[in-house]
Amino acid sequence: MAASETPSETRHGIGVSPGTAYGPVVQVAPPVRPPADEKAVDDQEAALADVRAAFESVAVSLEERATRVDDTAQQILKATALIARDKGLVKAAAKELAAGHGRAHSIENAVETYAAQFEALGGYFAERVADLRDVGSRAVAAVLGVPAPGVPSFTEPSVIVAEDLAPAETATLDRRLVVGIITEAGGRTSHTAILAAQMGIPAVVQLAGATEIAAGTPVALDGDTGEVTVDPDMELVTAQRERAARRAEALSHLSGPGRTSDGVEVALLANIGGVEDAVAAGAQDLEGVGLFRTEFVYLSATKAPTVEEQTEIYRGVFAPFEGRRVVVRTLDAGADKPLKFADLGPEENPALGRRGLRLSAERPDLLDAQLEALAIAARETGADVRVMAPMVATAEEAAWFARRVRENGLPKAGVMIEVPGAALRAHDVLGEVDFGSLGTNDLAQYTMAADRMQGALSDLLDPWQPGVLDVVGLACEGAARADRPIGVCGESAGDPLLALVLVGLGVSSLSMAPSKVPVVRLALSLHSVVECQALAAAARGARTAIDALTAVREAARTELTDLL
Amino acid sequence: MATRTVTIASSVGLHARPAALFVEAASASGLDVEIAKPGEDPVDATSILGVMALGARHGEEVVLTAEGDGADETLDSLVELLSRDLDAE
Numbered sequence: 001m002a003a004s005e006t007p008s009e010t011r012h013g014i015g016v017s018p019g020t021a022y023g024p025v026v027q028v029a030p031p032v033r034p035p036a037d038e039k040a041v042d043d044q045e046a047a048l049a050d051v052r053a054a055f056e057s058v059a060v061s062l063e064e065r066a067t068r069v070d071d072t073a074q075q076i077l078k079a080t081a082l083i084a085r086d087k088g089l090v091k092a093a094a095k096e097l098a099a100g101h102g103r104a105h106s107i108e109n110a111v112e113t114y115a116a117q118f119e120a121l122g123g124y125f126a127e128r129v130a131d132l133r134d135v136g137s138r139a140v141a142a143v144l145g146v147p148a149p150g151v152p153s154f155t156e157p158s159v160i161v162a163e164d165l166a167p168a169e170t171a172t173l174d175r176r177l178v179v180g181i182i183t184e185a186g187g188r189t190s191h192t193a194i195l196a197a198q199m200g201i202p203a204v205v206q207l208a209g210a211t212e213i214a215a216g217t218p219v220a221l222d223g224d225t226g227e228v229t230v231d232p233d234m235e236l237v238t239a240q241r242e243r244a245a246r247r248a249e250a251l252s253h254l255s256g257p258g259r260t261s262d263g264v265e266v267a268l269l270a271n272i273g274g275v276e277d278a279v280a281a282g283a284q285d286l287e288g289v290g291l292f293r294t295e296f297v298y299l300s301a302t303k304a305p306t307v308e309e310q311t312e313i314y315r316g317v318f319a320p321f322e323g324r325r326v327v328v329r330t331l332d333a334g335a336d337k338p339l340k341f342a343d344l345g346p347e348e349n350p351a352l353g354r355r356g357l358r359l360s361a362e363r364p365d366l367l368d369a370q371l372e373a374l375a376i377a378a379r380e381t382g383a384d385v386r387v388m389a390p391m392v393a394t395a396e397e398a399a400w401f402a403r404r405v406r407e408n409g410l411p412k413a414g415v416m417i418e419v420p421g422a423a424l425r426a427h428d429v430l431g432e433v434d435f436g437s438l439g440t441n442d443l444a445q446y447t448m449a450a451d452r453m454q455g456a457l458s459d460l461l462d463p464w465q466p467g468v469l470d471v472v473g474l475a476c477e478g479a480a481r482a483d484r485p486i487g488v489c490g491e492s493a494g495d496p497l498l499a500l501v502l503v504g505l506g507v508s509s510l511s512m513a514p515s516k517v518p519v520v521r522l523a524l525s526l527h528s529v530v531e532c533q534a535l536a537a538a539a540r541g542a543r544t545a546i547d548a549l550t551a552v553r554e555a556a557r558t559e560l561t562d563l564l
Numbered sequence: 565m566a567t568r569t570v571t572i573a574s575s576v577g578l579h580a581r582p583a584a585l586f587v588e589a590a591s592a593s594g595l596d597v598e599i600a601k602p603g604e605d606p607v608d609a610t611s612i613l614g615v616m617a618l619g620a621r622h623g624e625e626v627v628l629t630a631e632g633d634g635a636d637e638t639l640d641s642l643v644e645l646l647s648r649d650l651d652a653e
Contacts, residue, residue, distance in 0.1 A: 079581065082587060082588070082612045086611050086612055086613045087610070087611055088608065088611040088613045089613060114613045114617060117617045118617065121617070125579055125619055128579065128580065128616060275576070312577075312622050316575060316576070
């Protein structure tokens with residue numbers, strides 16, 4: 001770490017579009033809400049005309065912007081304009097007016113009626129809710145006569161900061177003036193992330209407190225590492241820029257399967273959560289999917305999704321990976337992520353309750369429907385599909401799951417290793433299945449007895465905690481004795497230094513956010529397995545998490561550490 | 565009144581771009597066109613929100629109806645549209 005960095009000013013989000021940027025902050029106006037004290041209308045006809053005019057003005061302004069942008073952006077804007085012109089929206093607003101609501105509330109309620117329907121449909125349909133709410137917020141602003149939400153006009157090259165950017169906003173940003181994007185919300189696969197990467201604008205999402213940075217304050221951001229520095233000195237800006245250029249240069253020479261400098265293969269895989277992720281990851285240089293989270297198929301649904309509905313989704317996920325592996329984690333819900341159609345009741349300690357495979361044991365019908373759909377989609381697409389269960393604690397549970405997987409015609413069954421008891425007895429647990437995958441986030445939570453949702457305990461959850469590394473090491477030893485491959489599918493796999501330690505401990509695949517794959521590939525290519533083992537020994541030999549990180553950083557090759 | 569039944573070919577179902585193209589085509593006809601899932605209440609085919617709220621997925625059937633001059637031709641062209649994988653184009 002460069003000496004000039006002042007940690008109090010540097011914050012970390014998630015880098016989603018590579019490159020560095022430096023410029024003053026432009027804060028995007030948040031969505032407009034109806035005033036709490038809005039009065040009911042006297043003249044309903046006049047009010048309806050106002051509402052109609054508001055939606056029309058939104059449609060016109062979207063169409064007008066559509067004429068000034070490229071094809072991708074144009075499609076998004078035109079589809080959004082079509083929503084603003086929808087007769088159904090005006091009809092729904094008319095009903096709200098008749099029920100005694102004010103103009104702005106009628107617009108918002110009408111929008112929310114449709115939003116609720118889309119959310120209930122789940123999947124692709126639920127993803128359109130952001131566009132719909134954007135239209136609603138613009139129409140509310142129009143009817144109230146206040147400035148539209150979104151990006152204010154500015155003339156100096158700037159960094160755009162927002163809670164989250166609506167698709168219409170991201171699509172119409174002026175590439176010459178917008179040097180970087182920071183959002184407080186959003187995710188790796190949000191519209192912001194995808195469009196920013198397409199437009200080549202460096203971007204960081206999920207930066208806590210981003211919207212509180214005063215407009216005009218200079219910030220520096222690194223879209224690879226997710227680092228954002230408020231009011232940085234020029235030395236840091238220059239160093240960050242040079243480091244990013246060196247990194248881009250180093251990464252540009254490497255491609256293909258992951259391997260150590262002595263040629264040992266370590267599969268580089270992606271963590272994904274849905275069809276859009278799959279399509280994006282499928283186009284990238286990686287060896288498959290190491291973790292496909294299937295929760296989204298269930299979470300917004302009000303009744304259990306049918307085999308046919310699930311098959312359609314899985315087909316979409318597998319299709320981009322014909323001939324490559326896709327590791328599917330079966331339903332990991334219950335307790336803290338309750339399902340409307342399989343609620344086992346509230347629990348005192350959700351993280352320790354009936355979730356994951358424990359829920360599947362209560363409701364084997366849900367698991368069987370999922371396995372059946374996965375088997376059909378696997379056959380149809382030619383992807384190398386492997387299925388694993390979450391929250392497995394014992395060899396009996398592993399055997400029960402493996403039997404059900406095989407009965408449904410799927411060739412490979414595995415288990416997540418995230419319960420310390422299962423990690424310590426990995427030899428027995430993995431002996432029942434074909435492979436194991438370490439979920440390092442939950443494994444850290446259970447090893448350190450620290451709730452992942454409790455921000456104040458984040459030091460205990462540091463994946464460099466020697467206690468956690470010991471448990472990972474013991475699980476790898478058990479896997480080796482049982483002659484079963486074991487991988488990692490937590491955030492740690494995407495940290496290039498930690499990835500080396502994991503390989504040194506005996507891990508044979510690393511699954512991470514797709515954007516992290518190139519730097520991990522580089523890290524592996526610079527170190528032999530023996531060197532990885534030495535790094536692992538150095539980490540486990542440390543007394544504290546900080547010491548473990550420092551020891552590995554000092555012992556790793558400078559060709560790598562100079563770029564981090 | 566003209567009626568057609570068609571299976572949704574789009575791999576993502578009738579939403580987003582496929583829905584937008586369908587609604588634009590239905591609107592351009594100038595006719596009263598409705599779309600429904602078999603046995604369910606029809607919705608206005610010129611309303612993108614109504615069409616998306618149907619939640620018609622890949623491989624599901626929908627019923628199209630239209631009134632007026634050129635209803636048959638309009639429905640034929642809409643059927644042709646829905647029989648293609650619009651999202652892949």
